[in-house]
Amino acid sequence: MPPNDVSTGAGTGSVTEAAAETATSPAVESVTADRSDGQDTLDLRLPDELIALLAATGEEGEDRVHGERGGTGTTTPTRDLTPPLTVAPPVDDLLDNVGGWGPVTTAVGVFQLVPVRVERDLALISRWMNDPAVAAFWELAGPEAVTEAHLRGQLEGDGRSVPCLGVLEGTPMSYWEIYRADLDALARHYPARPHDTGVHLLIGGVADRGRGLGTSLLRAVADLVLDHRAACARVIAEPDLRNTPSVSAFLSAGFRFAAEVDLPDKRAALMVRDRALRAVL
Template identity: 70%
Template sequence: GWMNDPEVAAFWELAGPPEVTEAHVRAQTDGDGRSVPCLGLLDGRPMSYWEIYRADHDVLTPYYPARPYDVGIHLLLGGGTDRGRGLGTELLRAVTSLILAHRPCATRVLAEPDVRNVRSVAAFLRAGYRKDRELELPGKRAALMIRDRAPTPPA
């Protein structure tokens, strides 16, 4: 149902019957592991959908200066009551920290929200990402958002 919410449908382009979203998720679960779909729960209630993927092996690579082990992230806050409360920012901080903690080879995490999705871009900025540039991708103009791994302090 989230994909049919007009705020979501405008950016995810998965509106329609459940089979549309099912096919999108199945392609990841049956794939080679380069993209992992995740469901976020808050107090046991589904409230977000995530895709964590190897950006350096994605269709995105021709459009930006990819580095080995770049990790990409897509986020969708499902219900409208979960939007506009700062949850996206907190979730992005937490999930990005988990990615970097569990992927020691990754030097950064990136995202490419549609530039028209000003709430998403703002959440990434508040979560410590920087806007590197805008990209002309198939179907959208995207803000390339990057969160670099914090440098390791000298011993």
């Protein structure tokens, strides 16, 4: 199981884990703490959609808490990255047709999430996963078959996680996983709400890190989620608390530091982008 730490390239930060200065702040909420407004109180009732999924598959669900880290590797533009917009989303699409969200203009250029196609994208993503700085966190180094298994686990699953290339100005330069946090194993570790949507990010090239790209793209992707998923009130992320640059990038992108969460492989910072606060953060 890859750890869940985002490296977004905020400021001058690196992918190396650093001690999180905010971890001891009294403003940080514990997920076990009671709150008078009841907003984030723990509710362990399984979402209705998850119950339906389990009934349909006869399984107990996948323990997938994916990681996200910045990687390296030279990126080369590939052809035919934009999916046909005439293809209707599946009736049971749990993420409202990520591939049809289309491009968006950001402060750093035109950006689009393009769902991964293994035959087209495996070599590039595997190269990123084999960068030592990435491999330490994602644990997907090795032959292409290792990365392929990780991708196919999502592509051939029930649709609760969609792996994507992040294409900036026509060049694939990042890897993303857009997932249903409320249907993920992560939901066992924080007070999930229906349709919470999670984001994992890996910046592919060294040249693309440390200059604020991560912050700009995180804000753009969170906005895409909120624009295209009307039922989603929050975008969620869980970078490692020790990764100060990553936490800083999320804060700069309009996320708030909601709590510290103990996950199986790390102590994470629960980052939340609220639809209700979208205009002011």
